[in-house]
Amino acid sequence: MRLRxxxxxxxxxFHGWAIQPGLRTVQGELEAAIATVLRLDARAAxxxxxxxxxxxxxxxxxxxxxxxxxxxxxxxxxxxRLLPTDxxxxxxxxxxxxFNARFSALERRYVYRFxxxxxxxLTRNAVVATARPLxxxxxxxxxxHLLGEHDFASFCRRREGATTIRTLRELSSxxxxxxxxxxxxxxxFCHSMVRSLMGALVAVGEGRCxxxxxxxxxxxxxxxxxxxxxxxxxxxxxxxxYPPDHLVAVRAEEARRRRDEP
Amino acid sequence: MRLRxxxxxxxxxFHGWAIQPGLRTVQGELEAAIATVLRLDARAAxxxxxxxxxxxxxxxxxxxxxxxxxxxxxxxxxxxRLLPTDxxxxxxxxxxxxFNARFSALERRYVYRFxxxxxxxLTRNAVVATARPLxxxxxxxxxxHLLGEHDFASFCRRREGATTIRTLRELSSxxxxxxxxxxxxxxxFCHSMVRSLMGALVAVGEGRCxxxxxxxxxxxxxxxxxxxxxxxxxxxxxxxxYPPDHLVAVRAEEARRRRDEP
Numbered sequence: 001m002r003l004r005x006x007x008x009x010x011x012x013x014f015h016g017w018a019i020q021p022g023l024r025t026v027q028g029e030l031e032a033a034i035a036t037v038l039r040l041d042a043r044a045a046x047x048x049x050x051x052x053x054x055x056x057x058x059x060x061x062x063x064x065x066x067x068x069x070x071x072x073x074x075x076x077x078x079x080x081r082l083l084p085t086d087x088x089x090x091x092x093x094x095x096x097x098x099f100n101a102r103f104s105a106l107e108r109r110y111v112y113r114f115x116x117x118x119x120x121x122l123t124r125n126a127v128v129a130t131a132r133p134l135x136x137x138x139x140x141x142x143x144x145h146l147l148g149e150h151d152f153a154s155f156c157r158r159r160e161g162a163t164t165i166r167t168l169r170e171l172s173s174x175x176x177x178x179x180x181x182x183x184x185x186x187x188x189f190c191h192s193m194v195r196s197l198m199g200a201l202v203a204v205g206e207g208r209c210x211x212x213x214x215x216x217x218x219x220x221x222x223x224x225x226x227x228x229x230x231x232x233x234x235x236x237x238x239x240x241x242y243p244p245d246h247l248v249a250v251r252a253e254e255a256r257r258r259r260d261e262p
Numbered sequence: 263m264r265l266r267x268x269x270x271x272x273x274x275x276f277h278g279w280a281i282q283p284g285l286r287t288v289q290g291e292l293e294a295a296i297a298t299v300l301r302l303d304a305r306a307a308x309x310x311x312x313x314x315x316x317x318x319x320x321x322x323x324x325x326x327x328x329x330x331x332x333x334x335x336x337x338x339x340x341x342x343r344l345l346p347t348d349x350x351x352x353x354x355x356x357x358x359x360x361f362n363a364r365f366s367a368l369e370r371r372y373v374y375r376f377x378x379x380x381x382x383x384l385t386r387n388a389v390v391a392t393a394r395p396l397x398x399x400x401x402x403x404x405x406x407h408l409l410g411e412h413d414f415a416s417f418c419r420r421r422e423g424a425t426t427i428r429t430l431r432e433l434s435s436x437x438x439x440x441x442x443x444x445x446x447x448x449x450x451f452c453h454s455m456v457r458s459l460m461g462a463l464v465a466v467g468e469g470r471c472x473x474x475x476x477x478x479x480x481x482x483x484x485x486x487x488x489x490x491x492x493x494x495x496x497x498x499x500x501x502x503x504y505p506p507d508h509l510v511a512v513r514a515e516e517a518r519r520r521r522d523e524p
Contacts, residue, residue: 010383057384090380118352121272122319122498126384236384 002099003072005030005046006090007061012125012233013086016054017061026052029087030063030079037078038070049101049240050108053192055232057126060109060239064101098249101240103256107169107185109239112198112230114180114205127179128234134180134205136173142204143171145215146197153221155197156190163258164190171197173205180205183238188255192229199228264361265334267292267308268352269323274387274495275348278316279323288314291349292325292341299340300332311363311502312370315454317494319388322371322501326363360511361504365518369431369447369503374460374496376442376467389441390496396442396467398435404466405433407477408459415483417459418452425520426452433459435467442467445500449517454491461490 007030015023019031031043038044049062067075076092083089098104113127116134120127146168153164170185182201184194200217203209203226217224243251269292277285281293293305300306311324329337338354345351360366375389378396382389411429418426432447444463446456462479465471465488479486505513 008380008383010386059382059384085381085386086383088381088383118270119347119350120321121270121348121350122321122388124272124347 001068001070002064002066002095003070003075004093004095004099004101005063005065006092007063007087008059008090009057009061009087010125011052011055011057014054016056017048017050017052026058026061026087029083030089033079033082034065034067034075037075037082038067047101049105050237052235052237053232056235056237057233058237061237062101062105062240062242064095064099096245096248098252099242099245100248100252103252104242104248105188105240105255106243106251107187107241108189108237109170109241110184110189110194111236111238112182112184112194112234113236114182114202114234115178116180117178120178123179125233126236128231130202130206132206134173134202135207136175136180136205138207138211139173139180139182139201139205141211142201142209142214143173145212146171146200146218150218151221152190152193152218154217154223155193155200155227157192159191162190166190166193171201173201194235195229195232196227198230198234202230203227263330263332264326264328264357265332265337266355266357266361266363267325267327268354269325269349270321270352271319271323271349272387273314273317273319276316278318279310279312279314288320288323288349291345292351295341295344296327296329296337299337299344300329309363311367312499314497314499315494318497318499319495320499323499324363324367324502324504326357326361358507358510360514361507362510362514363502365514366504366510367450367502367517368505368513369449370451370499371432371501371503372446372451372456373498373500374444374446374456374492375498376444376464376496377440378442379440382440385441387495388498390493392464392468394468396435396464397469398437398442398467400469400473401435401442401444401463401467403473404463404471404476405435407474408433408462408480412480413483414452414455414480416479416485417455417462417489419454421453424452428452428455433463435463456497457491457494458489460492460496464492465489 017026019027044065046063046065072092079089115127116130119129149167151165156164168186173182277287279288281289306327308325308327334354341351377389378392381391413427415426430448435444
């Protein structure tokens with residue numbers, strides 16, 4: 001029986017999602033808690049939609065796990081009682097036929113948060129202060145050069161045999177109170193891509209680069225020293241979007257094929 | 263020269279506002295930082311608008327301090343650089359004639375935050391989870407019995423020679439996303455009064471007491487075991503309201519007189 005887990009976590013005290021020996025990770029905490037609750041001899045392996053780096057948060061993370069004879073609601077309640085307060089199991093449900101938390105996803109939505117005024121100490125774990133005021137209109141002009149399908153090699157750590165072509169569906173900045181919220185949506189992201197995109201937007205927002213420079217960076221397909229990988233703690237995985245239940249298997253097939261293209 | 267300091271802090275790692283030997287307090291950190299920046303031999307004593315308890319937060323705290331030959335903007339910048347990230351000096355300005363951070367205040371506005379659904383780990387330091395869903399309409403009906411001038415002895419720790427008569431100007435609950443925000447405004451509060459009021463509202467919101475019970479509690483002028491003092495970390499001092507500059511001295515006079523009444 002495949003279960004879907006919807007999760008939130010404060011990434012501050014985790015060495016990211018992926019399990020690592022001797023380090024506190026979200027996957028490690030969750031798999032240990034599931035093993036305790038169900039009295040399993042071996043850990044039940046979780047598959048996740050977005051493998052978040054150290055310090056990155058999530059409000060809408062999704063994972064799946066295969067388990068026998070489990071009442072989803074009971075498991076959710078027991079996990080909530082057992083887990084520390086920085087990771088919350090929002091819900092556990094029976095996954096539709098063919099569902100895969102990673103490959104069935106149509107889209108990941110992240111939000112990065114900057115503050116360019118006086119910082120609020122109550123949100124400092126999830127908001128990054130900038131040195132100068134941000135020009136949100138200029139950031140949105142720069143984003144226009146980045147939207148759509150591109151080879152994002154300039155924004156990624158290259159991995160042998162994997163494509164860096166991605167489709168960026170949204171990259172929009174908006175000022176909400178004292179916070180600049182930048183929403184990023186894509187089918188998938190390469191490693192460090194979102195935080196590098198943020199580095200490019202901040203360079204434009206602070207007036208160090210012109211908006212059209214963002215287009216030149218993509219076209220160059222090579223890292224530019226003016227792009228900083230922005231700090232992890234400004235980033236939150238807000239949502240993973242899946243197709244309707246009868247299409248999750250088809251989508252998983254398709255994504256698996258595309259991800260293997262060189 | 264009297265300076266007004268506008269402050270925010272995350273109260274989680276502080277033993278409240280007031281300086282105490284051997285404990286980390288907001289006043290202690292700030293006075294030490296001011297002494298360092300200005301190379302003072304003795305600490306310059308701060309007077310604060312709302313002496314917050316251990317764990318209580320502030321976004322709109324106000325304090326004053328008397329110092330000679332200081333540029334307010336320079337002091338603000340240096341303090342910001344020196345202070346830890348959980349306390350932020352929003353601004354420093356020259357106070358108007360006769361200003362007293364405590365006695366010139368017309369009103370303090372606090373917000374208490376509850377979550378009655380799945381908690382968000384990213385805001386867990388400032389939001390309190392309830393055991394049951396809250397009926398916001400019932401809480402507002404209860405609040406109607408508490409508004410206005412009353413002897414709030416039932417909600418206060420009594421202090422020898424001090425009055426427990428206060429004027430409650432607002433006590434309103436509203437659901438914002440998954441959070442129930444309760445705004446409380448009054449000229450001043452007795453010790454533990456806001457958190458006791460929250461305990462009464464939660465008893466009503468969870469359906470353990472009828473709204474009119476809140477009126478009976480006030481009238482009884484004695485503590486009721488059904489009122490819990492709610493946890494400190496749900497409470498944030500959001501704002502201190504002062505009269506126009508030419509009235510701050512008059513207001514300070516008046517408040518000082520009233521506070522001394524038995």
